[in-house]
Amino acid sequence: MHAKKLVCFKCGKEFPANSRIFWCSKCGYSLDVEYHYSEIKNLVEREEFLRAPVKHWKYWMFYPVQDLQKVVSMHEGGTALIKSRHFKDYWFKFEGVNPTGSFKDRGSTIEITKAIENCEKEVLCASTGNMGASIAAYSARAGIKASIFVPEFASSEKIRQIKAYGASVTKVKGTYDHALELTKKIFEKKGTYLTGDYYYRAEGQKSVGFEIIDQLNWESPENIVCPVGNGTLLFAVFKACKEFAKVGLLKSMPRIYGVQATGCNPIKKAKVLPVKNPKTEASAIDCGNPVYGLEVLKAIKESKGQIAAVSDKEMAKSMKSLASEGIFAELSGAASLAGALKLGLKGKTACIVSGHGLKESKSYY
Numbered sequence: 001m002h003a004k005k006l007v008c009f010k011c012g013k014e015f016p017a018n019s020r021i022f023w024c025s026k027c028g029y030s031l032d033v034e035y036h037y038s039e040i041k042n043l044v045e046r047e048e049f050l051r052a053p054v055k056h057w058k059y060w061m062f063y064p065v066q067d068l069q070k071v072v073s074m075h076e077g078g079t080a081l082i083k084s085r086h087f088k089d090y091w092f093k094f095e096g097v098n099p100t101g102s103f104k105d106r107g108s109t110i111e112i113t114k115a116i117e118n119c120e121k122e123v124l125c126a127s128t129g130n131m132g133a134s135i136a137a138y139s140a141r142a143g144i145k146a147s148i149f150v151p152e153f154a155s156s157e158k159i160r161q162i163k164a165y166g167a168s169v170t171k172v173k174g175t176y177d178h179a180l181e182l183t184k185k186i187f188e189k190k191g192t193y194l195t196g197d198y199y200y201r202a203e204g205q206k207s208v209g210f211e212i213i214d215q216l217n218w219e220s221p222e223n224i225v226c227p228v229g230n231g232t233l234l235f236a237v238f239k240a241c242k243e244f245a246k247v248g249l250l251k252s253m254p255r256i257y258g259v260q261a262t263g264c265n266p267i268k269k270a271k272v273l274p275v276k277n278p279k280t281e282a283s284a285i286d287c288g289n290p291v292y293g294l295e296v297l298k299a300i301k302e303s304k305g306q307i308a309a310v311s312d313k314e315m316a317k318s319m320k321s322l323a324s325e326g327i328f329a330e331l332s333g334a335a336s337l338a339g340a341l342k343l344g345l346k347g348k349t350a351c352i353v354s355g356h357g358l359k360e361s362k363s364y365y
């Protein structure tokens, strides 16, 4: 393993790489994994690495996993980067074709592998639906129990999917934040292993960024556009680009853009202002108090990107546009294209289409 240590993103407190902790013990904020990049550089400077087929575990040296024999995987990632027919220089990274229908599988393969390394028998997860379905599937694969907590607005399709994998589902009154609080309470009482928007997930979701660069022949697009719920995906993509730059695989950084729903847009230009009663049909980005808010601000500032908000109607329009090119996305998954168009992005632009249209039954057109 090439992970060096865990560092609090906010106060800088450090912890050993293999601690069983989920946030900073001093200030409570989220942690970030640091690596020995010189070791990684030696591994990736080879022709075999550069030419190997694009898939999630190709980039294993950038993940905090100790024993590759114990990995719990379902061949997540390796998704196509599809050139748009309608929009010049736009590309779609279609994450709906992952094993459970969203990019969450890239994070879950790391989280559940770490749970297995730790000999955990049970995991908890608060989710608007997709992460819960993903954790349920990988837990089933690993033979451990998963308890998923969803807000009432979670789609019946996502709940059906979670149950199908054999996980327990609890509907929590209120928003995603209430579901998250509940899992933290259970953790404090019983110590059950937490999965969700914590650092292991962010580490796994970096592969969306790794793959985009790899698929463009080790060149960065000018822009990468991500839907933003808790912000873990956006931060992961930013971190992936930074790490590729650190080990000499990338010359120039892309600008990173985040897209929220107008009814749930807690991240402003320079700070995070939590939204108490979010209102959007885009359930996967319905997170009023983003766990990775500060990380998103940093990524946007450093990469010279922007944060935008689009209405549900604009997302529905982009959903239709994508479908007319053969890509069926869920509403949140179409936020990236809607945001790119609203911002008028020019030049090579990769829009992350984060989830599959079969995840929701409501028809928007």
Ligand SMILES: *Cc1c(COP(=O)(O)O)cnc(C)c1O
Residues within 6 Å of the ligand: 102, 103, 104, 130, 131, 227, 228, 229, 230, 231, 232, 233, 234, 284, 285, 330, 332, 333, 354, 355, 356
């Ligand atoms: C989870 C999810 C998002 C939001 O990702 P964050 O990491 O929470 O910002 C967007 N779209 C879909 C389909 C998702 O499942």
Ligand SMILES: [Zn+2]
Residues within 6 Å of the ligand: 008, 009, 010, 011, 012, 013, 024, 025, 026, 027, 028, 029
């Ligand atoms: Zn801290």
